[in-house]
Amino acid sequence: MRKAVIILPTYNEAKSITSLVEQIFQATASINNWDVHIMVVDSNSPDKTGEIVENLYKSDHKKYKNLHVLHTQKEGLGKAYIEGFKTAIEKLNPYVLFEMDADHSHDPKKIPVFLKEIENGADFVIGSRYMKGGSIPQDWGIHRKFLSFFGNWIIRLGFMNLKITEWTNGFRAIKVWIVTDSLGHLQNYTGYVFQVALLDNAIRMKAKIKEIPLKFVDRTEGVSKINSGQYTFQTLWYVFTHSSFIKFCIVGGIGFIVDFGISYLFIVVVHTAVWLATIISAETAIISNFLFNNFWSFKHKKLSRKSGNFLWSFFKFNVIASESILIQTIGMELSTGIFGRHYWYIFKILIIAFVIIPYSYFFYNKVVWKDQ
Numbered sequence: 001m002r003k004a005v006i007i008l009p010t011y012n013e014a015k016s017i018t019s020l021v022e023q024i025f026q027a028t029a030s031i032n033n034w035d036v037h038i039m040v041v042d043s044n045s046p047d048k049t050g051e052i053v054e055n056l057y058k059s060d061h062k063k064y065k066n067l068h069v070l071h072t073q074k075e076g077l078g079k080a081y082i083e084g085f086k087t088a089i090e091k092l093n094p095y096v097l098f099e100m101d102a103d104h105s106h107d108p109k110k111i112p113v114f115l116k117e118i119e120n121g122a123d124f125v126i127g128s129r130y131m132k133g134g135s136i137p138q139d140w141g142i143h144r145k146f147l148s149f150f151g152n153w154i155i156r157l158g159f160m161n162l163k164i165t166e167w168t169n170g171f172r173a174i175k176v177w178i179v180t181d182s183l184g185h186l187q188n189y190t191g192y193v194f195q196v197a198l199l200d201n202a203i204r205m206k207a208k209i210k211e212i213p214l215k216f217v218d219r220t221e222g223v224s225k226i227n228s229g230q231y232t233f234q235t236l237w238y239v240f241t242h243s244s245f246i247k248f249c250i251v252g253g254i255g256f257i258v259d260f261g262i263s264y265l266f267i268v269v270v271h272t273a274v275w276l277a278t279i280i281s282a283e284t285a286i287i288s289n290f291l292f293n294n295f296w297s298f299k300h301k302k303l304s305r306k307s308g309n310f311l312w313s314f315f316k317f318n319v320i321a322s323e324s325i326l327i328q329t330i331g332m333e334l335s336t337g338i339f340g341r342h343y344w345y346i347f348k349i350l351i352i353a354f355v356i357i358p359y360s361y362f363f364y365n366k367v368v369w370k371d372q
Ligand code: GDD
Pocket: 008, 009, 010, 011, 012, 013, 041, 042, 043, 074, 075, 076, 077, 080, 100, 101, 102, 103, 105, 148, 168, 169, 170, 171, 192, 195, 219, 223, 224, 225, 226
């Protein structure tokens, strides 16, 4: 029988942990093709959460034979998960690992639904608050609602992966091979940002991702341990350094230099006609952008390398690039027409930053280089 290990990280969850363990075993009792285990990873909680679980096990070895506890130092949520994953893999040989909050925010009745999706072929199942049927708590403060909602959108747009609606919530079922192969990558993300890092890595590994709706319930006992400032910063930094966006901007910059350099060479040094210099320089920049993006910025995305497909993608790239010239021309005509020519360079910078860059990034991701 395949084994599923539910990792429950705890820090001061004394009031919730016993009832949650009971509810999980209840909700999974009728599943007969999975051997469900719970591993509580307690970071030395001062309120003795760890001991409560130890005592629960001691009170009835038989009933709680599938309950395990791991004691760790308090080094962040990500670190607790990493330790829990490692120990579970070493000691229990699981087929699937679960992430789940221990404060009753995640309904144990959903566990069989996650397992069904794994049986149906998913590698990574996400409980999503932002897909149809999912929700965040009504009584969350505006601050937390805002952070969670926009946080998820920034991540979706940064990675240009609009299919996945939930990046941050920690109710997930993940096949063990993905976790094993992600452990190295995760070492540097020991806080809450670990959630984003793990999903990002799974996508790069071409894991089959499936979302199921989840109604997140606000905790009634204890307090949240999230540090929103640090979490926001680390998440933004992660997206900035791991998405294709910076590389895409650098490639654009190189393209600009190529375009300018060749124009200069042809117009000033070789003295060709201006139209000829412009065509040659612009197309050389387009070719250089395409190659750098293909072999660098969007390397992990899929552009079928069959030669026919390569040329077809290059053609689509040319169309998008030409359209951006058209958009820029119209934008410049309109803005200088309305506000005068004096500040033309400000309009140009604004158009490039707020129209051309988002436009190209979006279409390169959607039309030329795709996710899977
Ligand atoms: N072992 C351990 N060590 N557990 C921890 C630590 C830690 O340092 N920090 C938090 N936890 C445990 C909590 O005890 C709880 O069971 C679970 O991790 C979630 O922590 P909360 O403090 O309740 O965080 P939250 O509800 O604000 O966070 C939720 O949203 C985050 C962002 O969307 C969770 O779903 C997170 O997984 C999610 O990343």
